[in-house]
Amino acid sequence: MKRMFTCIICPNGCDIEAEIDGQKILSLTGHLCAKGVDYVTQELTDPRRTIASSVKVTGGTLPLTSVRVTNSIPKDMIFHVMNEINKRTLEAPVSIGQVVIANVLNLNSDVIVTKNVPAIRD
């Protein structure tokens, strides 16, 4: 069967047409480099994504901070990781790189802060 992919490894965003049989690639067209082959292979065997979200902050100059995962996670775990992130609240001050959840759901990825939020001064 034919299946279309858009490679997200670089800004070229190649549209790749793959002829596949299950997880086996029979032919590929549209990729400008070999990384496109790796991308389609990964998508067929173990699709992964990085995710970014936000977490509530108390006592800070902003009510939220942004967060992201440090390593891509299996696509079918995104909902579960988002659930874990949504349970969290941080107390200001919050610093970039601060770990919000270490090794979230044992996926070999931490959730870390990507925006500083200073504490409100009285």
Ligand code: SF4
């Ligand atoms: S196939 Fe290569 S050039 Fe095309 S988007 Fe993927 S990494 Fe970039």
